[in-house]
Amino acid sequence: MPLLTHDPLTQLAFSIYENKGVFAVLLGSGLSRAAEIPTGWEITLDLIRRVALAQGVEDQPDWAAWYRDRTGEEPKYSTLLEELASSQEERRSILHGYIEPTEEDREEGRKVPTAAHNAIADLVRGGYIRVIVTTNFDRLMENALRERGIEPTVVASVDALAGAEPITHSACYLLKLHGDYKDVRILNTEEELSGYPAPYDGLLDRILDEHGLIVCGWSGDWDHALRAAFFRAPNRRYSLFWAARGNLGGGAQELVDHRRARVIPIADADGFFSSLRQRVETLEQSQRQNPLSIELLVNSAKRFLAKPEYRIQLDELFTAETNRLIAQLDTAEFAPPGQWDQSLFRARVSKYEAASEGLATMAGVLGRWGDDTELPLVLDVVRSLYTHAEKVGDGLTFFLNLRSYPAVLVFTAYGLGLTRAGRWSALHHLFDSVIHREHREPVRTIETLFLGAWKGTENDAWKQIEGLDRHKTPLSDHLLTIFSEWGKSFIGLAPDFELILERFELLGSLAHLEQYDKAVVQQELAGEPRNGWAWMPVGRAGWHEANADRLVSEIQTGLTRNLLVQAGFAKGDPEFMDLFIQNFRRVARRMRW
Numbered sequence: 001m002p003l004l005t006h007d008p009l010t011q012l013a014f015s016i017y018e019n020k021g022v023f024a025v026l027l028g029s030g031l032s033r034a035a036e037i038p039t040g041w042e043i044t045l046d047l048i049r050r051v052a053l054a055q056g057v058e059d060q061p062d063w064a065a066w067y068r069d070r071t072g073e074e075p076k077y078s079t080l081l082e083e084l085a086s087s088q089e090e091r092r093s094i095l096h097g098y099i100e101p102t103e104e105d106r107e108e109g110r111k112v113p114t115a116a117h118n119a120i121a122d123l124v125r126g127g128y129i130r131v132i133v134t135t136n137f138d139r140l141m142e143n144a145l146r147e148r149g150i151e152p153t154v155v156a157s158v159d160a161l162a163g164a165e166p167i168t169h170s171a172c173y174l175l176k177l178h179g180d181y182k183d184v185r186i187l188n189t190e191e192e193l194s195g196y197p198a199p200y201d202g203l204l205d206r207i208l209d210e211h212g213l214i215v216c217g218w219s220g221d222w223d224h225a226l227r228a229a230f231f232r233a234p235n236r237r238y239s240l241f242w243a244a245r246g247n248l249g250g251g252a253q254e255l256v257d258h259r260r261a262r263v264i265p266i267a268d269a270d271g272f273f274s275s276l277r278q279r280v281e282t283l284e285q286s287q288r289q290n291p292l293s294i295e296l297l298v299n300s301a302k303r304f305l306a307k308p309e310y311r312i313q314l315d316e317l318f319t320a321e322t323n324r325l326i327a328q329l330d331t332a333e334f335a336p337p338g339q340w341d342q343s344l345f346r347a348r349v350s351k352y353e354a355a356s357e358g359l360a361t362m363a364g365v366l367g368r369w370g371d372d373t374e375l376p377l378v379l380d381v382v383r384s385l386y387t388h389a390e391k392v393g394d395g396l397t398f399f400l401n402l403r404s405y406p407a408v409l410v411f412t413a414y415g416l417g418l419t420r421a422g423r424w425s426a427l428h429h430l431f432d433s434v435i436h437r438e439h440r441e442p443v444r445t446i447e448t449l450f451l452g453a454w455k456g457t458e459n460d461a462w463k464q465i466e467g468l469d470r471h472k473t474p475l476s477d478h479l480l481t482i483f484s485e486w487g488k489s490f491i492g493l494a495p496d497f498e499l500i501l502e503r504f505e506l507l508g509s510l511a512h513l514e515q516y517d518k519a520v521v522q523q524e525l526a527g528e529p530r531n532g533w534a535w536m537p538v539g540r541a542g543w544h545e546a547n548a549d550r551l552v553s554e555i556q557t558g559l560t561r562n563l564l565v566q567a568g569f570a571k572g573d574p575e576f577m578d579l580f581i582q583n584f585r586r587v588a589r590r591m592r593w
Helices: 008-018 029-034 040-054 063-071 077-084 088-099 103-108 115-125 140-146 158-163 198-210 224-232 250-259 269-287 291-306 308-329 342-369 375-389 397-402 405-421 424-432 455-464 474-489 497-513 518-525 545-556 559-566 574-591
Strands: 023-027 129-134 153-155 173-176 212-216 240-244 262-265 434-437 440-444
Touching: 008 262, 008 269, 029 115, 029 269, 040 063, 040 077, 040 088, 077 088, 115 129, 115 140, 115 269, 129 198, 140 173, 153 158, 158 198, 173 198, 198 224, 212 269, 224 250, 240 250, 291 308, 291 342, 308 342, 308 375, 342 375, 342 397, 342 405, 342 455, 342 474, 375 405, 375 424, 375 434, 397 455, 405 424, 405 474, 405 497, 424 497, 424 559, 455 474, 474 497, 497 545, 497 574, 518 574, 545 559, 545 574, 559 574
Parallel strands: 023 129, 023 212, 129 173, 153 173, 212 240, 240 262
Antiparallel strands: 434 440
16 A cells, blocks of 8 residues: 555645645635634625614524515625725724734634644745635734744735736735725625636636645635636646545535545644644754754864864764765765756755755864864865765756755855954965866866856856845855854854855955956956956845945955955955955946846
């Protein structure tokens, strides 16, 4: 019997984890009702009941039927609200009691985000879910997201859709098909739900075509326009999972059969989404080194570094961890694929980072607290990782180039530690050291492993990382995110880690420019300012003007400039330093356009 035959929840968790950002969620009224918020139809009937009772009408078993007999019309939310209140503020006050929680409600856990809403928001924060479609008009989902610092792109009307951020650029896109309760245009009746505006249909078609889907809390029996979108969808490239309490109704079963969906029996939405989040987090943790193991490695490196008599143990610690990493990189999970796949690229980056975290963090410790005698050891590690990465020759070129990412991480971690410690001579030696390559000329590390000089940055691939598609320096920005966390073990108390990283990158740009003779740089700069400059990789400081001004000021005058020149930066030539500053400003000007 197949392993996952009776465990569709784990199958879904694997699909979400391995296809980060691909799955969308469709939430129906079941989630709001669990928070004791009525549906739009229930509010409409309750308003009819309250008005009729105030007029002296006896209680009715079917208030919708009574309303039709009395008015000859279908009950409509918008019509009732317009009759009851003439201003938008008055209408909002009527709805307030149905939707907004009182202090007592909050204490009792009513009308506030449920465990399901919170679990979904956590999956959004982790980058696993990006698109949420809902038939609910309350703001429970928005509130859960905002409590986690996520500001969603909310589309609750055709007007909002026209001005919304494109779905591909949004970290979280929330489509409220039936509107928002503060807008009287919400959809309630069968007639209103029989067809969506054309822009909604187009957006739904795209979502259903381009995403996997998790359905929960929706009966599938009403909302005819939404049902029609399911039947229109031509593609089944990603799976559809339908979480259901008890047996499915006829309408839902029809959709499940048509889309070949996998049904997941659940007790309730809270338990389902909480369990799903827990499984995804478990998968995430299983790909990382055990945090306790990383802590042990870091503490061991600090202890061995503290006393010269432990230098042999320090060397053995790094050798063992490097060999462990290389052995892991030889497994099938790191085999280069034969074609491009965005989700695989994102997953592969995460796996390289998880595998390299311990070794990179130890390198950062050596950079921060070493005494220059450790530099050959770190260079041996970097060279070993790079040489090993170059040995595999089958697969898509980009994924072959990506194999040296662990070497980039160790190189960057050590350089950040050196920068934090102000060990300028060791930093320049790191940049200027040579990597020998089989059948090719040796090349400096700064020309091999630094930002845009690294071949793993070809074709703007790092813009494919979640949230970086519009960034000018996607790799640099991603490294900032990674080392903001890893650096806690070796950076220490630093009021502005961003400045440390950008200082490291600026000095890396300077070291890269040193490959040119001074006369060559002068000749390049002699050209028209807009086009005259010598190429060098530049990180965040190129566009981050506030930090750039401070960093340039440091190397333009004063003690830091002298120390850097004495350490070998700018070829030990103050005039070359000035040429670099001029060159950097021209490159930065282009980046800021």
